[in-house]
Amino acid sequence: MDDTPEHPLDWLDRAAADRRAAGLRRTLRHRAADEPQLDLAGNDYLGLSRDKRVVDAGVAALRTWGAGSTGSRLVTGSTELHARLEDELAAFVGTEAGLVFSSGYTANIGVVTGLSGAGSLVVSDGANHASIVDACRLSRARVLVTPHADVAAVDAALAARTEERALVVTDAVTSADGTLTPLDALHAVCRARGAVLVVDEAHGLGVRGEGGRGLAAELGLAGADDVVLTVTLSKALGSQGGAVLGPRRVVEHLVDAARTMIFDTGLAPAAAGAALAALHILRDEPRLPAAVLAAAAALADAARVPAPPSAVVPVVLGEPERAFAAAQRCAELGLRVGCFRPPSVPEGTSRLRLTARADLTDADLDLARRVLATVLAES
Structure with missing residues (x-):
């Protein structure tokens, strides 16, 4: 009998074999710059990631500010360019203020964890993106997952809560099937029950609403004092990064409380410059x-x-x-x-x-x- 202990990572081989048998094995595919295939897989909804105006703006920011932001937002990672991007994003969508993060993923984690915590309730839509799911897991709040777009289930969850504070978190447009969430009905329930509505507009910005301002703006909710939005800069705006948009006091709180802003290196200036140029194109070409x-x-x-x-x-x-x-x-x-x-x-x-x-x-x-x-x- 061989008493040699199993290598502590041998379980990875078994897990890979199980995934392969289930048809779920994934591999990285390295895309070439001149790939001949027509791309209907990416999220470059407005076709701006290679637009000369966007690329030139990214290069100009790179030359002006350098390759990296050099630190977290609270140390050296905030530039005048970041502030312009935040102000113009908020003005475009119709909110009081904005706060730029290094990705849409970190924006969702920052806002959910920053506005909840122990002793609060987070109600999360069952079709939410993984970034929201992970944010809920990190929140230390009690989390209830409701069926997708089930407004009655959200209402029941809020009505039965014992916690003083509550968030309802949802995608505006679901990432896997492209359907729209009934944000107006959800907001009515949140307002009646004293909850904050957090909406991820990753797939709404640039596609829904007047001039691409998003589904919340389309439904007249973007400037509401109990609605907070997150957006990504990596889809319709063709760049990289994310932002939280909403009431100014929410943004000010997140500067103090959002760990993914406090401890993460700020968004690279080139990405901020490119996103700002893309936003201008969207604004000027409705x-x-x-x-x-x-x-x-x-x-x-x-x-x-x-x-x-x-x-x-x-x-x-x-x-x-x-x-x-x-x-x-x-x-x-x-x-x-x-x-x-x-x-x-x-x-x-x-x-x-x-x-x-x-x-x-x-x-x-x-x-x-x-x-x-x-x-x-x-x-």
């Missing part, structure tokens, strides 16, 4: 959000699924192996699409996830139609 939705409708028609109210077009195929094989086949035919499998989506709903862009041409859409017709017939 046709862009409608172009995104038109492209999404065309892609949905090609995939024979209903037109979505956002840039996200889900094509549900069922089992993860089937979705993965279909995504690989699309790539072989010149089309890069997303492949969402558990735990990103529920069991049995693995899917292709197509993302529309405002700059898709007729030729791009024709290619997508041909490839999707072939792949879906084979799947």
Whole structure:
């Protein structure tokens, strides 16, 4: 009998084998700068990540401020550029103030943990992004997860609470299926029950609302004194980073209390400069959000699924192996699409996830139609 103890990391091999057997093994794919495939997998909704105006602004910020912000926001990581970005984001969306973070992920963690804590309740939508899920886990609050968009369940959770403070946290637009959350109904419940509504506009900014101001702005909620928004700079704005937008006293509190702002290095100046330029383009070209939705409708028609109210077009195929094989086949035919499998989506709903862009041409859409017709017939 071999008494040699097992290596403490051997369990990783077994876990990898289990994931492989379930069709859930993931690998990094290193994209080339000149990749020939049409990209319908990324979140560059307005097609601005390579726009010369955005790139030039990032380069100018790089030359002016350097490659990194050099420290946390409270030490040396806040520049005049960060302040401009915060002020202009808040003004564009319609809130009192803004606070820029290094990512949308850290913005969600910062706002949820900063506004909750022990002795409070956080009600989280069951379809929320992983960043919100992780924020809830870190909050030290009591967390209740309600079914997606179930306003009655949220109302019941708030009505039964014993905690003095409560947050309701939700995505405005769900990342996996592109549906809209009924924010107006949720806000009415929050206001009646004395709770704060926190809305992640990651997939709403640049796509929904007048001029792309987001779903909360579309519904008249962006400037409410009991609503806090988070946005990402890495999707419609084509850069990187995130922000919290809302009442000034919330922003001031987060400067004191949000650990992902206090202890994280500030957003790189190049990313801030690029995001600010993209925001100016969105402000000056209000046709862009409608172009995104038109492209999404065309892609949905090609995939024979209903037109979505956002840039996200889900094509549900069922089992993860089937979705993965279909995504690989699309790539072989010149089309890069997303492949969402558990735990990103529920069991049995693995899917292709197509993302529309405002700059898709007729030729791009024709290619997508041909490839999707072939792949879906084979799947």
